[in-house]
Amino acid sequence: MKVYSLSGPSGTGKSTSALAFAHQLGVEAIIDDGLLIVNGVRVAGVSAKFEKNTITAVRRAIFTDEVHREAVQKALANYQVQSILLIGTSNKMTNSIAKQLALGPIAHYYCVEDIRSLKEIQKARFIRQTQGKHVMPIPYRQVEQNFFKRLVQKGMEIFGPKREKIGETTIVRPDFQREYIDIDKSVYVQLLTHSCRQQALVHKVEHVQFLLGEQAQAILTIQIKLPLDGSLAERLYALQQAVQQEFYQHFDYELDAIHLHVKAAKRP
Missing domain, CATH: 3.30.70.1350 (Cation efflux protein, cytoplasmic domain)
Known part of the structure; x- marks a missing residue:
């Protein structure tokens, strides 16, 4: 399996760009916040954004739970995934994910600055800090809305260079996201x-x-x-x-x- 890493601080827009970047690399699968996404659709895993606090969210994202980990490993085998992009806040985190899921060594490391402009990163941070919004690179219909009491809304459709649809995003505000300033x-x-x-x-x-x-x-x-x-x-x-x-x-x-x-x- 070809394994790629995309890392950057929280709130810089990694999940927003994940589908397009994976398509650009020719990568079929993505691991993002505990989810396994294949060809733009969630096929296994539980999102860390469903957790009630940041500590359990991090544990979920790096697959410390055995049942969660085994479910994703089984799906990787069933879908015969040959290439995957791991998303995390640092190379240390993506290496930990690769180790937990027994994916083998990471071949290529990318940081968010490699795929997003400074302007795009600033905008993502501005939205996170003032609205507390998070992006999930999966369709709206696949999000368990009962987990989110404050906000769930459709994001945008993602298209490739030939205008073929490669996926969708959904915007959520997790229960643990309380560190934002709501500015009137x-x-x-x-x-x-x-x-x-x-x-x-x-x-x-x-x-x-x-x-x-x-x-x-x-x-x-x-x-x-x-x-x-x-x-x-x-x-x-x-x-x-x-x-x-x-x-x-x-x-x-x-x-x-x-x-x-x-x-x-x-x-x-």
């Missing part, structure tokens, strides 16, 4: 408003909208001051940069888009 949208609006008001160009901030979905976007409607010192385009770009810097300073994440609407120009 009004906080983002207040910060963006304050950032604009600090700029000499801005006469008045009329409206601010913050959108957090696939992308984090700010929509700012402003009045500007006359006379203009320099070109308007350059001044507006500088305003965008200032807002971006302020947002990053507070949340360690850059906005994906900042839309500026100039409604009027007035003399101070």
